Amino acid sequence: MAQKVEEHPLAAACEALLAHGLDGTGETPRILEALRILVNEVSKIERAEYLGAQPYERNAARRDHANGFKPRTVRARVGEVTFDVPQVRGGGFYPSALERGSRTQQALNLALAEMYVQGVSTRRVIDVPQRLLGPEIAISSTQVSRIAATLDEGLAVWRERPLGAAPRTRCSTPRYERVREGGRIVDCAVLVAVGIDAGRKRRVLGVSVALSEAEVHWRDFPDRLVKRGLHGVRLIVADDHAGLKAARRAVLPSVPWQRCQFHLQHNAQAHMPRLEQRAPVARQLRAIVNAPDRAEAQRLLAATVAQWRAEMPKLADWAEANVPEGFAVFELPPAHRTRLRTTNGLERINRELKRRTRVATLFPNPASCLRLVSALLTEFDEEWMTGKIYLPMNP
Numbered sequence: 001m002a003q004k005v006e007e008h009p010l011a012a013a014c015e016a017l018l019a020h021g022l023d024g025t026g027e028t029p030r031i032l033e034a035l036r037i038l039v040n041e042v043s044k045i046e047r048a049e050y051l052g053a054q055p056y057e058r059n060a061a062r063r064d065h066a067n068g069f070k071p072r073t074v075r076a077r078v079g080e081v082t083f084d085v086p087q088v089r090g091g092g093f094y095p096s097a098l099e100r101g102s103r104t105q106q107a108l109n110l111a112l113a114e115m116y117v118q119g120v121s122t123r124r125v126i127d128v129p130q131r132l133l134g135p136e137i138a139i140s141s142t143q144v145s146r147i148a149a150t151l152d153e154g155l156a157v158w159r160e161r162p163l164g165a166a167p168r169t170r171c172s173t174p175r176y177e178r179v180r181e182g183g184r185i186v187d188c189a190v191l192v193a194v195g196i197d198a199g200r201k202r203r204v205l206g207v208s209v210a211l212s213e214a215e216v217h218w219r220d221f222p223d224r225l226v227k228r229g230l231h232g233v234r235l236i237v238a239d240d241h242a243g244l245k246a247a248r249r250a251v252l253p254s255v256p257w258q259r260c261q262f263h264l265q266h267n268a269q270a271h272m273p274r275l276e277q278r279a280p281v282a283r284q285l286r287a288i289v290n291a292p293d294r295a296e297a298q299r300l301l302a303a304t305v306a307q308w309r310a311e312m313p314k315l316a317d318w319a320e321a322n323v324p325e326g327f328a329v330f331e332l333p334p335a336h337r338t339r340l341r342t343t344n345g346l347e348r349i350n351r352e353l354k355r356r357t358r359v360a361t362l363f364p365n366p367a368s369c370l371r372l373v374s375a376l377l378t379e380f381d382e383e384w385m386t387g388k389i390y391l392p393m394n395p
Contacts, residue, residue: 032081040084043095047086050093064088072098152367155374158381163205163225165232166195168391171222172346173239173263175353177373179211179363186211188366190353190373191221194346195230200391202345204381205230209370218243222251235328237343239263259325261289262342267322271315281315288323289341294330335392349380 048054053062069084085095174189181188193205206228208221218241237258238244248257265285269278284304291297301323308316329341339345356376363369384390 036081036083039081039095039097042097043083043086046095046097047088047093051088064090064093074098149371151375152371155371155378158378159206159374160228163195163228163230165198166203166205166230167198167232167234168196168340169205169230169233169236170194170343170346171236171238171244172343172350173241173244175350177209177357177363177369178361179366179369181211181366185362188363188369190369191218192346192349192377193221193225194349195233196390198232200389201387202384202390204377204384207370207373207377209366209373211366218247219250222247226251235332235340237340239343240267240322240325256328256331257325258328258341259322260341260343261326261329262344264289264323264326268315268319271312271318273312273314277312281312285319285323289326291330292334294327297327297330298324339391349377352376352380 044055047066051062051064051066053059055066065088067087067089070087071082072085073080073082083098085098086093170193172192172194174191176187177190178185179188180186189210191208191210193207195203195205197203206221206225208224210221233252233255235258236248236252236255237260238248239260240263245257248255265282268281268285272278272281288297288300288304291300301319305316305320308319326341329337332340353373353376357363357369357372360368360372363372
């Protein structure tokens with residue numbers, strides 16, 4: 001009786017490649033079958049090396065035992081292939097050939113998430129991988145959103161990281177993004193706080209996305225900063241916002257408040273009876289806030305209010321009550337006043353947020369808005385942390 005010789009699987013794979021090349025035809029392309037056989041056999045060999053024993057070999061030095069196979073479908077350039085992934089009883093083993101594919105997929109996912117964060121439209125996020133990797137790479141807008149959601153864990157850790165001393169703190173007025181909530185399109189308030197730490201560098205302290213500007217949300221924001229360890233605050237720079245003022249009094253009542261001098265001058269325009277009065281009034285207000293000290297600023301304010309009293313009584317009353325709120329900065333060294341008398345540093349952040357978020361137009365939920373805003377703010381925080389000192393040494 002003739003002995004039956006079994007053909008090795010690798011020989012079948014080589015035969016398929018030699019006969020049909022990479023352009024296999026038929027119901028199942030030969031190239032996919034050859035790829036499946038090659039990866040399966042290489043994975044078996046790798047498992048044997050990991051175990052320290054061949055199949056069915058009795059070896060006291062082996063580190064574990066084989067435990068069958070588990071199917072895994074992988075999308076490759078030539079199509080989808082289902083491999084038999086070797087298993088071991090104790091776990092801890094995975095074929096390096098398939099692991100490399102996993103790392104490639106992870107790299108692609110991270111690239112897609114970064115494109116999304118950088119403000120690339122979803123349509124272009126889908127288009128770029130197809131141009132690079134071929135039209136068979138099918139990516140939907142839902143997949144892009146799901147891939148971007150993989151950033152959430154790291155961003156949550158960054159948002160909840162412990163804080164230290166931040167003697168100077170700026171809080172921005174809210175900017176609004178449109179989100180879907182409960183089947184409706186609503187405005188969502190984005191709140192940002194930036195501090196200058198003990199090393200005189202700027203840091204992003206926190207961000208919050210809220211569906212309401214009610215005082216309870218404003219109060220919760222600084223309260224969470226304090227719970228994360230924020231301390232040593234000696235000055236808060238912010239605009240005249242009712243919710244923020246109430247929250248500041250509740251959470252940090254003893255900290256002086258510096259009203260943004262730029263917005264202060266802008267607010268004065270609402271109390272002028274004629275348009276042509278804006279330029280001279282702006283010059284007079286700038287002279288007041290640019291005074292060398294608080295005493296001189298108060299003297300100039302009193303003289304200016306007396307001048308306005310007859311011609312612009314509403315402006316005079318407003319200035320007398322509001323302009324002194326921009327004088328807290330006079331308690332700082334002269335070298336620090338220019339950088340800390342306005343919230344202009346936060347305006348750059350708001351402009352960048354607007355540039356990125358306007359691509360999205362409408363967020364599907366508040367969580368997606370918080371994800372994108374947090375990712376952008378981490379970029380600012382890293383740039384500032386490794387950049388130059390923001391405040392000079394005290395003279």
